[in-house]
Amino acid sequence: MTNCIRRIGVGLIIVLSALSLEVSAQTSVEENNEEPAKDWFILDPTTDNVQGTSVEKAYSTVLKDKKSKTVTVAVIDSGVDIDHEDLQGKIWINEDEIEGNGIDDDKNGYVDDRYGWNFIGGKDGNVKEDTHELTRVYVDLKAKYGDKEENKVKKKDKKEYQYWLKVKKSFETDYNKALEQYEFYAKLHKNIKRYNKLLKLYLNVDSLTLDDLRSINTNDSTILEARNWIGIIFQNVGENPDFDQLDEELGEAEEHFGNQVNFAYNTDFNPRTIVGDDYSDPYEKGYGNNDVKGHDPSHGTHVAGIIAANRGNDLGIKGIADNVKIMVIRAVPDGDERDKDVANAIIYAVDNGAQIVNMSFGKSYSPQKGAVDKAVKYAESKGVLLIHAAGNSSKDLDKSNNFPNRSYEDSKEEATNWLEIGASAWGENADLVGSFSNYGKHTVDVFAPGVDIYSTTPDNTYESFNGTSMAAPNTSGVAALLMSYYPGLTAYQVKDIITKSARHFDNLKVTKPGKDDLVDFKSLSIYGGLINAYEAVKMAESMSIDKGN
Known part of the structure; x- marks a missing residue:
C-alpha cells in the first residue's frame, strides 16, 4: 500500500470531527493552518524559515560550478507518467532495448522494457485494485x-x-x-x-x-x-x-x-489471474508487461517529481537531484503489494543499473518475506542503497510491523544498505513530525519532509500530498545528489553521511504521532534528526578532499 495521504480540506475534517467520526490517516490534513511555500521541502531554515532539506543552499554554495555524473534511481511504485512535462529527459531509458519490437533485445528476461517494467500486469491488462495482505x-x-x-x-x-x-x-x-x-x-x-x-x-x-x-x-x-x-x-x-x-x-x-x-477486504476478490504467473513460486521471474504507467500513476509520478523534476525548465517544481534518471518499476496496486513482486522489482532495479531504490509503500504482513530478504541481500551485495517509507499509521515500529524492512527473517542480522524514513512538517515547533508518521527509536533512521509536498501528478498537473511516501523520495533525492557529485561514495557511505549530517534540535518537544503527548524529537528515530542536504554535501566534500579528489 502506498504510504501517501491525499490532501482533504480542513472544512470537511472539522465537520467529520463534529460528527464524532474516527478519521482515517487516509484523509488526514496538513499539520496546521499555515500554507508554506510550495517548494518548502528544498528550502533552508535560516534563509527561508522552514525546515526543508537545504537543497538550494547546497547548490548555491558547495556545489556551485561543480560537475556531476548521472545517477539512476529506481522508483518501485504505482507507475509513473513518463510523458509529464516536468520529467522530460529525467526518465531512464534502456538503450539496449528496441521499443515495441516484441523481442528481448538485451536478453535480460523482459521484452520491450524500454523504461522499466510492470510486475502487476500481463498480456491482457493490468492489476488495478488488489486485496490487503x-x-x-x-x-x-x-x-x-x-x-x-x-x-x-x-x-x-x-x-x-x-x-x-x-x-x-x-x-x-x-x-x-x-x-x-x-x-x-x-x-x-x-x-x-x-x-x-x-x-x-x-x-x-x-x-x-x-x-x-x-x-x-x-x-x-x-x-x-x-x-x-x-x-x-x-x-x-x-x-x-x-x-x-x-x-x-x-x-x-x-x-x-x-x-x-x-x-x-473482499475474500472473494483475486485479480492475480491477470498477471498469469505461478503465484505459488515466489522466485519465478519474467512475468509482467512493459506498461510502466498503469491505470493511475499519480503516486509514483509525485514521488518521481520530488527526486527528479527538471530544475531548469521554469515549469512546475524543482526536483532535488539535477542529474538523475528515474527507472520506473510498477509493483504497487490500489491495495497491498505482493512480496514476490517487491522482490523481483528490487532485483530488476539492481540488474539494470539502479544505484538507489525508492520504496514508498508498506504493509503489516509479509508471508513471503524470505524472497524479499533474498532480494535485499542481493542489492546489498551490489552496493545499491534501499530507501523505504516508514508508513502512515502513527505507530511505533519498534513494536509494530511495517514490511519490507531491514531485518532478515529468522536472523539477528540487518541490511546495511537500508534507510527507513519518517515524515516531518515545515515548522520548528511541536508539530514538526507528521501526525500520521510512523516512528521508532530503533527502526526509523531519520525524518524528512512529508507534509504538504507539492510535486508532479499525471497529465502535466501538480498537487500537494502528505505521507512518508513523500519523505522517502526527499531522502532518495539527497542520496542521488551525493552520488552524482561524489561518485566515489559507496551506498553505505551515503547512508552514513545522510544520518550523521542530519539536523538536530536541542531539547525540542514534539507531539507524538497518534497521541497528545509531547516527547523528545530525538526519541522518535535512531539518529534523532532531519535530513540536511547542505550539511551532507559539506561532509561528502570534506571526505573527497581528504582522499585528494
Missing part, C-alpha cells in the same frame, strides 16, 4: 483451520493455529471498521448533497447562506431535517462553506472506504 493471509489460513477447535489441532500446527486466531481477529475488526466508515461516508455524502439541493429549491436561491437557514420557518419535517444537516456544515466550517468542494471530498472518502470493502 491481511485478507490474503486470512483466506489461506481459513482454508486450513476454518472453525476448527483448538483441541483438534495437531501439535505441530499449534503455533500456526494461534497465529490464525490473531489474523482472524484483526481481519474481522478491520473489515467491520471499514464497512462502518463506508456506510457513514455514503450516508453523509448523500444527505449533504440531497439537502443542499432541496433547501436551495425551497428558498429559491443559487447558494445557501447562514441567513437563509435562519429564515426558514416551517413545520415540514423534511425541511427541518435538511436545515439541521446543513446547519452542521455552517456551524463547523463557517459562514461560507464550499459545498462543491465538500461534495467532491465526501465522494472521495466514500470511494476510498468503498474500495476497502469491495476490494481490500
Whole structure:
C-alpha cells in the first residue's frame, strides 16, 4: 500500500470531527493552518524559515560550478507518467532495448522494457485494485483451520493455529471498521448533497447562506431535517462553506472506504489471474508487461517529481537531484503489494543499473518475506542503497510491523544498505513530525519532509500530498545528489553521511504521532534528526578532499 495521504480540506475534517467520526490517516490534513511555500521541502531554515532539506543552499554554495555524473534511481511504485512535462529527459531509458519490437533485445528476461517494467500486469491488462495482505493471509489460513477447535489441532500446527486466531481477529475488526466508515461516508455524502439541493429549491436561491437557514420557518419535517444537516456544515466550517468542494471530498472518502470493502477486504476478490504467473513460486521471474504507467500513476509520478523534476525548465517544481534518471518499476496496486513482486522489482532495479531504490509503500504482513530478504541481500551485495517509507499509521515500529524492512527473517542480522524514513512538517515547533508518521527509536533512521509536498501528478498537473511516501523520495533525492557529485561514495557511505549530517534540535518537544503527548524529537528515530542536504554535501566534500579528489 502506498504510504501517501491525499490532501482533504480542513472544512470537511472539522465537520467529520463534529460528527464524532474516527478519521482515517487516509484523509488526514496538513499539520496546521499555515500554507508554506510550495517548494518548502528544498528550502533552508535560516534563509527561508522552514525546515526543508537545504537543497538550494547546497547548490548555491558547495556545489556551485561543480560537475556531476548521472545517477539512476529506481522508483518501485504505482507507475509513473513518463510523458509529464516536468520529467522530460529525467526518465531512464534502456538503450539496449528496441521499443515495441516484441523481442528481448538485451536478453535480460523482459521484452520491450524500454523504461522499466510492470510486475502487476500481463498480456491482457493490468492489476488495478488488489486485496490487503491481511485478507490474503486470512483466506489461506481459513482454508486450513476454518472453525476448527483448538483441541483438534495437531501439535505441530499449534503455533500456526494461534497465529490464525490473531489474523482472524484483526481481519474481522478491520473489515467491520471499514464497512462502518463506508456506510457513514455514503450516508453523509448523500444527505449533504440531497439537502443542499432541496433547501436551495425551497428558498429559491443559487447558494445557501447562514441567513437563509435562519429564515426558514416551517413545520415540514423534511425541511427541518435538511436545515439541521446543513446547519452542521455552517456551524463547523463557517459562514461560507464550499459545498462543491465538500461534495467532491465526501465522494472521495466514500470511494476510498468503498474500495476497502469491495476490494481490500473482499475474500472473494483475486485479480492475480491477470498477471498469469505461478503465484505459488515466489522466485519465478519474467512475468509482467512493459506498461510502466498503469491505470493511475499519480503516486509514483509525485514521488518521481520530488527526486527528479527538471530544475531548469521554469515549469512546475524543482526536483532535488539535477542529474538523475528515474527507472520506473510498477509493483504497487490500489491495495497491498505482493512480496514476490517487491522482490523481483528490487532485483530488476539492481540488474539494470539502479544505484538507489525508492520504496514508498508498506504493509503489516509479509508471508513471503524470505524472497524479499533474498532480494535485499542481493542489492546489498551490489552496493545499491534501499530507501523505504516508514508508513502512515502513527505507530511505533519498534513494536509494530511495517514490511519490507531491514531485518532478515529468522536472523539477528540487518541490511546495511537500508534507510527507513519518517515524515516531518515545515515548522520548528511541536508539530514538526507528521501526525500520521510512523516512528521508532530503533527502526526509523531519520525524518524528512512529508507534509504538504507539492510535486508532479499525471497529465502535466501538480498537487500537494502528505505521507512518508513523500519523505522517502526527499531522502532518495539527497542520496542521488551525493552520488552524482561524489561518485566515489559507496551506498553505505551515503547512508552514513545522510544520518550523521542530519539536523538536530536541542531539547525540542514534539507531539507524538497518534497521541497528545509531547516527547523528545530525538526519541522518535535512531539518529534523532532531519535530513540536511547542505550539511551532507559539506561532509561528502570534506571526505573527497581528504582522499585528494
